[in-house]
Amino acid sequence: MPQTMGMGAILKAHESEILRDWIARQLADTSLRELLNENEVNEQSRSFLALFSNAAQDSYDEELAGQHWDDVRAALSSLSKSRALAGFSPIETATFIFSLKNPIFSALRRAFASDAKRLNEETWLSSTVLDKLGLVTVEAYQRGREQVIERQQQELLDLSTPVIKLWDGIVAVPLIGTLDSERTQIVMENLLESIVQNEATVAIIDITGVPTVDTLVAQHLLKTVAAARMMGAECIISGIRPQIAQTIVHLGVDLGNVTTKSTLADALRIALARCDLAVGALRPAPAGA
């Protein structure tokens, strides 16, 4: 079919001038200049156009099926992903593929200058193909961003649940941020593990950094306390702010036989007392002071 051969042949014949035009267009966009490096653009465009041309030799229709088109899509995906990580916006990323339209259309115009109907058909087909590739870019970009978010979530989770050894036999876990089931699970596991490691008899859970306490959070806290108690460690909950105390009472949550203190310092004093320890001044205060 001469029609399917058209695009492949045109790309092959005019590859270098399409490439030059395309690169010029990408670099002309001033808003991208800070992020783009000329050599990088040259290299990316050259390798992509080579793959594109290669795929177009095989088949060129709206399906974009076949091994060569898979390669094109894979290359485009990895490019979009790397741009997503480098901080490009979706528009800036998609511009890569959409700026190819103009050079290709001008090549088509030159090739089919005498045949208006054919020119129209080829332009339409190329437009569809490039749009599809554009969608691939956007999807890959989105996926790249999602991976970034997932990784950050994991890092946040790791960062936010440290267990601190305060004294021999006393561990503390300062909770910061909202408690959900997943985080509670991790906090609970970390706390119990460190109770075993440090042979702790008292564990302090400090909730100063927890913005709100609802029934679910309270339930999670009680679960942690119960689990620690079964292992033979006593739990103290500290950092209960006035609003949170009110909320807990209004919600009707029974913190029952859990020791609660308003500050970590108070909790530490209690914990030391449970271990038959005390902290005092080295010298007695001068008389009259």
Add this chain to the structure above:
Amino acid sequence: MEQIPILSLGEFLLVTIQVELHDQLAMRLQEDLTQKLARTHAKGVLIDISALEIVDSFIGRSLAHIASIARIMDSATVLVGMRPAVAITLVELGMTLKGIRTALNVDKGMQLLREATGR
């Protein structure tokens, strides 16, 4: 049939569970311990479950039962060495073993028993 040894240590009984506790074994332990308590008039029972890796609701309840039985027979019970995974499982099952003394290891458990029995 396998059996969990119950050692007599001064005025206390020492039970160390070194194998996976299955339902029948738990029942047997309950039976044996009751008999031994009646015979020795022990003042306290220390149950070491540090080797126990898997619990289900039945085993959890058996442990609670054993402790309650010992209490009725005038003997303090301390459960020692529960693993974190076991503690989490029991809490998720809704069992908090209220009223049972717990300790981290045998050492602390013995200390607790002495305090509880006033010796």
